[in-house]
Amino acid sequence: MGNIPSIKPTESELEILQILWQLGKATVRQVNNELSKMKEVGYTTTLKLLQIMHEKHIVSRTEEGRYHLYQAEIGEEQTQQLLLGKFVDATFRGSAMKLVMQALGNQEVSLDELDEIKKLIAEKEKNLNL
Amino acid sequence: MGNIPSIKPTESELEILQILWQLGKATVRQVNNELSKMKEVGYTTTLKLLQIMHEKHIVSRTEEGRYHLYQAEIGEEQTQQLLLGKFVDATFRGSAMKLVMQALGNQEVSLDELDEIKKLIAEKEKNLNL
DNA sequence: TTTTATTTACGAATGATTTCGTAGCAAATA
DNA sequence: TATTTGCTACGAAATCATTCGTAAATAAAA
Secondary structure, eight states, X not given: OOSXXXXXXXXXXXXXXXXXXXXXXXXXXXXXXHHHHHSOOOHHHHHHHHHHHHHTTSEEEXXXXXXXXXXXXXXXXXXXXXXXXXXXXXXHTTOHHHHHHHHHHHSOOOHHHHHHHHHHHHHHHHXXXX | OXXXXXXXXXXXXXXXXXXXXXXXXXXXXHHHHHHHHHSOOOHHHHHHHHHHHHHTTSEEEEEETTEEEEEESSOHHHHHHHHHHHHHHHHHTTOHHHHHHHHHHHSOOOXXXXXXXXXXXXXXXXXXXX
């Protein structure tokens, strides 16, 4: 889990990563079950994707008797950071500010969450003032 | 420019949309010139993309003498909203909050911008308290 | 007028991603 | 033991996005 991810996972890969981040280690079967809650997907499709991800070192795996246990090799926050950067560039021409404004303006955010954000902003302001 | 965009523009299409949003109306040549500032790209590649986007009704075009003037048919904010929603779901499992925290935490945001965000938060809080 | 340049249209190659069928093994079950 | 079930490996088809070459038409330049 050390490497900074420079490779961008594809959409399907990201779906699988989400599952692995939640489950920790998981068999193909488990991943496929989770995936099936969201969409129709054949078992060997999931298997193949995990194999490809393994080749790319996005996931590691250990043999546990007859099956393989897969585990994310790239961190969740790290990956979110990478994807966020690219997304901001592509969609908001690099302006994180505009993205935040739109997210706050139109997505669901609760009062408590707004408080948390205020705290973070206070922190940031402190640092910027140094 | 009325329709809510339900189709997700591809990455290349988004690059072109960014240009059209800035230029308003533009010829293939103009779009290609802008694109060329960012990367190597053949003229007919740009042309083809615009034609495809036209088929998909992402852009409209008017004949102006010998050439065509292209124009975005989907709005910038509208599209950002759509993409943002999908991105939050795919990358932050639907939590706009987490996205905002990461964006504020790690992307470049200035003091003035933080102020603006504070104002927006104040607004939101007012509305939520009603 | 003839040549050159610029434009659109279009088909097709390339490349990446996703999906799935089949085969080969090993374990569980009848 | 024989059969069925469940697993991995792998190739290849299907889909989608991107890139570009060529042709035809028209305008501009020589």
